[in-house]
Amino acid sequence: MSGRILIVGASIAGPALAHCLLQRGFEVTVVERAPALRPGGQAVDARGVTNEVIRRMGLDQRIRAACTETAGASYVDRNSRRLASVLATDFGGDGYIAEIEILRGDLSRVLHDATKGATEYLFGDRVEALTEDADGVAVRFASGIERRFDLVVGADGLHSSVRSMVFGPHADHVRHLGHYLAFYTVPNHLGLDRWALGYSEPGRTAGIRSIHDAMAFFGFRSAGLDLDHRDLDAQKRLLRERLAGMGWEVPYLLERLDDAPDFYLDQCAQVRMDSWSRGRVVLLGDAAFCPSPLSGQGTGLALVGAYVLAGELAAARNDHAAALSAYERRMREFVERNQKMGRAHAERYCPESRVAIWAEIQVIRAVRHLPGKSLLMRPLLTVVNGIELPDYPVPAAS
Numbered sequence: 001m002s003g004r005i006l007i008v009g010a011s012i013a014g015p016a017l018a019h020c021l022l023q024r025g026f027e028v029t030v031v032e033r034a035p036a037l038r039p040g041g042q043a044v045d046a047r048g049v050t051n052e053v054i055r056r057m058g059l060d061q062r063i064r065a066a067c068t069e070t071a072g073a074s075y076v077d078r079n080s081r082r083l084a085s086v087l088a089t090d091f092g093g094d095g096y097i098a099e100i101e102i103l104r105g106d107l108s109r110v111l112h113d114a115t116k117g118a119t120e121y122l123f124g125d126r127v128e129a130l131t132e133d134a135d136g137v138a139v140r141f142a143s144g145i146e147r148r149f150d151l152v153v154g155a156d157g158l159h160s161s162v163r164s165m166v167f168g169p170h171a172d173h174v175r176h177l178g179h180y181l182a183f184y185t186v187p188n189h190l191g192l193d194r195w196a197l198g199y200s201e202p203g204r205t206a207g208i209r210s211i212h213d214a215m216a217f218f219g220f221r222s223a224g225l226d227l228d229h230r231d232l233d234a235q236k237r238l239l240r241e242r243l244a245g246m247g248w249e250v251p252y253l254l255e256r257l258d259d260a261p262d263f264y265l266d267q268c269a270q271v272r273m274d275s276w277s278r279g280r281v282v283l284l285g286d287a288a289f290c291p292s293p294l295s296g297q298g299t300g301l302a303l304v305g306a307y308v309l310a311g312e313l314a315a316a317r318n319d320h321a322a323a324l325s326a327y328e329r330r331m332r333e334f335v336e337r338n339q340k341m342g343r344a345h346a347e348r349y350c351p352e353s354r355v356a357i358w359a360e361i362q363v364i365r366a367v368r369h370l371p372g373k374s375l376l377m378r379p380l381l382t383v384v385n386g387i388e389l390p391d392y393p394v395p396a397a398s
């Protein structure tokens, strides 16, 4: 298929797809609701087959140059005494701390830099209406611009409005996993050097890690709430409320909340859909198949999905229906296995009792010293490598 493709969303999936499409000669427009590329977010990981996709995208060096280089992490008590630690090298680069670990905002910037010369980016705008006919999709933007495209890709995240416009309401597809997560930049007041600290109390957890200054991260158990995902004040109130009375460095970190340049809070959820495309509209990344941040694979699925979708669109030439069904066929099992892993991680995250916290610390302590501990990584490696990547050709001129 040749032609003009509109991608909605300029975080990870959107610019990654733009890159793979540009390599194959497509004309690409990306529309992003935010007025500029959004900074922020915790470190995201590339594991298993995702590293191969990054290599085939030709971005390996640029992404590695922007990596966090986290050396390890420790579980601490309320007095910052280290109770158990893991090193990045403990599990050969695919463990808790992956070999390629990069701040979400930095990865987004690398992908944007790689594509901005040849892609039309429309920041501060969004799609208001989509009307499909026999040869394309007529799109009306909120700014009033009207344009036609051959295909529209919703890469607009967990709260995708392309999904709700074309596939039905949020509640039909989003499954809450019982937690909320929050992240923001803080001063590195503990002088951490490439290290992360985590502290838990029943049902809630907090941490700080030294990337750029330092990044605070929090998780707490909660049923799904009726929370506007764009109302930052309400989200900050919620975080303060749920972490009230928590020990360790939490009061200091909460005092920095109002100065945070990049506060991010969201529910921990999965998107599950029977089909990721309808006519000439297709979903990618979290919009289609968010596995939840607790899977550690949201970015991986977005990058692998971008590679497969672009490859199939190029291979099918003008038959978009064949391309979209091949994208779905190749990705479906990989997505489901990663989502299953995400649900398993969510069950264990933020242990609900002091005994469960104590048990988790003992496991972390013991595992590091086990002979043959890399065998423990086998199930994870099977999941993160669980797709056969076709070798989609890239024309020599790109």
Ligand SMILES: Cc1cc2nc3c(=O)[nH]c(=O)nc-3n(C[C@H](O)[C@H](O)[C@H](O)COP(=O)(O)OP(=O)(O)OC[C@H]3O[C@@H](n4cnc5c(N)ncnc54)[C@H](O)[C@@H]3O)c2cc1C
Pocket (backbone or CB within 6 Å): 008, 009, 010, 011, 012, 013, 014, 031, 032, 033, 034, 038, 039, 040, 041, 042, 043, 044, 104, 125, 126, 127, 155, 156, 157, 158, 159, 160, 161, 162, 183, 264, 284, 285, 286, 287, 292, 293, 294, 298, 299, 302
């Ligand atoms: C600011 C931010 C911080 C994040 N922090 C973390 C983190 O710390 N840990 C983690 O695991 N995951 C985080 N994520 C999610 C993570 O990026 C994704 O799970 C994963 O990388 C897949 O990315 P995605 O591009 O599919 O979706 P997302 O990264 O969610 O990106 C969706 C993009 O679409 C844009 N958008 C939304 N609606 C519209 C619309 N109507 N029109 C146009 N554009 C729209 C959004 O502004 C965003 O840029 C964060 C996402 C964002 C946006």
